Amino acid sequence: MNRVTIFDVAREAGVAISTVSTALSGGPGVSDATRARVRGIAQSMGWVPSMRGRSLVSKRAWAVGLLIQRPATVLEADPFFSGFIAGVEAVLDEAGYALLLQFADSAQQVLERLPRWALGGVVDGVFLTDVEVEDARYELVRDLGLPAVAINTPVWHESLCPVSQDTLGGLRELMDHLIRLGHRRIGHVSGPPQFLHSGQRETVWREALAAAGLAEGPLVRGDFTSEGGVRAADLLLRGPEWPTAVVCANDLTAIGFISQAAELGISVPDDISVTGFDGIQLGSYITPSLTTVQTSPQVLGRRAAEVLLEMVAGRPVQPVEVEPAQLILRRSTAVPPRS
Amino acid sequence: MNRVTIFDVAREAGVAISTVSTALSGGPGVSDATRARVRGIAQSMGWVPSMRGRSLVSKRAWAVGLLIQRPATVLEADPFFSGFIAGVEAVLDEAGYALLLQFADSAQQVLERLPRWALGGVVDGVFLTDVEVEDARYELVRDLGLPAVAINTPVWHESLCPVSQDTLGGLRELMDHLIRLGHRRIGHVSGPPQFLHSGQRETVWREALAAAGLAEGPLVRGDFTSEGGVRAADLLLRGPEWPTAVVCANDLTAIGFISQAAELGISVPDDISVTGFDGIQLGSYITPSLTTVQTSPQVLGRRAAEVLLEMVAGRPVQPVEVEPAQLILRRSTAVPPRS
DNA sequence: CCTTCGATCCGAAACGTTTCCGTGGCAGGA
DNA sequence: TCCTGCCACGGAAACGTTTCGGATCGAAGG
Structure with missing residues (x-):
């Protein structure tokens, strides 16, 4: 060659x-x-x-890996990854590093591939996303001595450094906002239960209701897709007693929900308020524009890459906390209907 | 290690x-x-x-590259890449190959990095997207002897194989549909001029008008973003004589256009019909749902990866043509207003 | 004039794997 | 009994680079 x-x-x-x-x-x-x-x-x-000869003796791969524990179609569905990768790349490019991307069908597959990457010298470090409740990857990267940056996790050890964004504060503000508008029945469409942040968002919703002395609204389990939002709307809006507001676990779900509400002849926000989470671009272009909590996947990507490169270079690092996610009030929320 | x-x-x-x-x-x-x-x-x-030792002697990197000649934020903006990567990954994973992802700010940077990838033995092959009108990459991969798969290009030589989808047929059907509905003033919001497909879509629009004996409608240059759609709507709808239909170069532009039309008190499709291009998921969840041409980036990714792996293995390949893009009629198009 | 030292460059080992070729042993046939 | 041939395995080169210790040479100092 x-x-x-x-x-x-x-x-x-x-x-x-x-x-x-x-x-x-x-x-x-x-x-x-x-x-x-x-x-x-x-x-x-x-x-x-020749990177082959060079990396053999220098023991550096000049690449870091992003091993995503979801089907590859998540790139289309979940806007987090696009932004995150964009942020990561911006930093890696400057440093002459490349990004190795791979998807895994199961947790098992991740645990098989990480050692191949680490011991095989394919990458010098990895990003860990989609923190799970019981996450075996943390122990694994320590055992492997593989530098790793994990997003939004409290865990931290010698070869794992967290880069986090407080997204729950914005969600609490969102709940307060709805309650101040006068909503008394506030439902929730959650995310897949295996993800840590799904549970966290659900907890915020639950606690805010309790703090305001409100009864717990209806809960529907979603899956972070628009389809899931459609199904949730069908479930919640077919019955006699709607909630007057529904907090969706992400924007795609909210958009699906709003779409199906319109299909059923129910107006947002006049009949029901709907909120999202993520702050995707399109949220401001749909009708009604979406009240949401805007996270910063691109910033997270930048900082994560910076930290990972430091770790690869053997320099000490500290956990990083980026600017909190911000509540964005748009037109999908309003005072509850009179009835 | x-x-x-x-x-x-x-x-x-x-x-x-x-x-x-x-x-x-x-x-x-x-x-x-x-x-x-x-x-x-x-x-x-x-x-x-050790992949280091192995690839040094076996002369294979066990990785292929996707070098995207756009800012990294394109991943968020252009839905093509997410789907394409998803399709690519599905095939690479099975073959034990990894995907190396990198973004380039300029064409110059691409031309510098390709030799580093090829001669440095970083990748065994590359995908070329965003074909440009005069594309120096084709000659380069030939000189380098680097197996390459290019998307939607007519060019073909010993180390370059195209994988294509006919998207223009669907667009012609779309134009026919609008004309049959009775539209006589049909505008166009184009894409960035440096991309080959921008010009092709514009040409289809122009030729369809000519074939129907219609005067050429207003043309606004967009940039494939929702923002561009907003600006185009401002330009086209502020004047006295709107077009009764607007063909946008992609879905994001169309969504921005519809959003701004609503802002100006103009109803889609009652006052004006708007169409997109790409067929993104959200197109069916916005109001009104979007008439568009549905392309298949994921299928393109799959086939492209299959072909590239064949080339890497040294087997002969033939250009691939996937199923044509399909016209999807939804509610953003209707008969033109009476006036 | 001899010693010492720094600057400059050379030679060779090392990284971990694949692959080619040689060697030994064993079985089968003459 | 001896030769032939095959099978299983060992030895060593090769891939292209970095790195480290040593060699050479000129200049500076005593």
């Missing part, structure tokens, strides 16, 4: 390969004249370092 | 490293008894092959 090697450059320049290596890598021990000459020859010969 | 090497396994098993290698790789020349014993020992010692 590789036409011109460091050996060819050395022969052409009449020096030893060690001299070429030193000259090109910028290390000391070679005269400026030689360095310039070698540089010129390497350039003119079109020499490109 | 790698604790236990093939050497350790050989010592433990009392055989030569070549025997271990042969036994584990499944090649002939090793007795079944020895093979089983070596396998067992390697397993129990937790041996994982």
Whole structure:
């Protein structure tokens, strides 16, 4: 594959390969004249370092991995990953690092692939997303000595550093807002139960109701998709007693919910208020525009990549907390109907 | 990094490293008894092959690259890439290949990085998306001998194979549909001019108008974003003579257009029909649901990955044509207003 | 003039794997 | 009994780079 090697450059320049290596890598021990000459020859010969040879001896892969424990279609469905990857890439590119992307069908598959990545020297570090309630990956990366950055997790050890954003504060504000508007029956469409943040959001909803002395509204289990929002609307709005407001676990669910409400002849926000979570772009372009909590996946990606590169370089790191997610009030929420 | 090497396994098993290698790789020349014993020992010692050593000698990186010539935020904005990557990953995973993802700010940067990937042995092949009018990448991959799969391009040579989907047929049907509904002034919000498909879509619009004997409607240059759709609506709907239908270059633009139309008190589809292009999920959940042409980025990804792996393996390949994009009629189109 | 030292460069080992070729043993045939 | 041939395995080179210790040479200091 590789036409011109460091050996060819050395022969052409009449020096030893060690001299070429030193000259090109910028290390000391070679005269400026030689360095310039070698540089010129390497350039003119079109020499490109073989990452294969280089990483074999330098023990660095010059790549980090993102192993997503979901079906690959999540990229389309969940807007978090697109933004996160965008943020990650912005940092990696500058550092000359590449991002290795892979999807896993099951937790089992993740636990099989991480050692292959780590021990096989494929990547120098990994990002861990979608923290689960009982997450075996944390122990694994410690055992492997694999630098890892985890998103929104309280756990922290020598080879794992969290990068987090407080998203629940915004959700509490959202609940307060609904309650202040006068809503008394506030339902919830949750996310998949295996994810930590699904449970957290549900808890915030529950606690806010309790704190306001309100009875617990109806709860429907969703799956973070628009489809799930449609199904939830069918379940909640077919009966006699609707909630006057529904807090959805993410924007896609909320958009599906609003769509199906319209289908059933129920107006948002006149008949029912609906809120989302994530703050995707399209939320401001649908009708009615979506009240939501805006998270910052791109910022999380940037900071996560910065921290991971520090860890790979062997420098000490501290957990990072980015700006809290913000409540965005739009038109999908209003005072409850008179009736 | 790698604790236990093939050497350790050989010592433990009392055989030569070549025997271990042969036994584990499944090649002939090793007795079944020895093979089983070596396998067992390697397993129990937790041996994982070093991709560094392996790829150095086998001259394969076990990874392919996707070098996207756009800012990283495109992942959020353009739904094509999410679906495409999902499709690619589904195939790569089965083959044990990984996907290397990188974004480039400029065409220049792409032309610098491709040789580093190819000659550096970082990847075994690449996907080329966002075909441009004059695309220097085609010549480059040929010179590098780098297997490449390009999406929706007519070009084809020994190390470049196209995987395509006819999307323009659906767009022609869409134009016919609008004209049959009775529309006579049909505008267009285009995409960025540097992309080949932007121009192609514009041409289809223009030719359909001409074929129907209609005057060319107003044209606004968009940028594939919702923001662009908002701006286009401002431009087209502020004047005295609206078009009765507007064909947008993609769904996001259409959604932005519809949103801003509503803002201006103009109803879709009663006052004006609006169409999109791409067929994103959310198109069926907004109000009114979006008439669009549904493309298949995920299928393209699957087929592209299959073809690329064939090329990497050195087998001959043929250009692939997937099912044409389909016109999806929803509620954002209707007969033009009486006036 | 001899010693010492720093600067510069060379040679060789090492990284972990695959692959080619050689060697030994054993069985079968003459 | 000896030769032939095959099968199983061992030895060693090769991949392309980095790194480390040593060699050479000129200059500076005594």
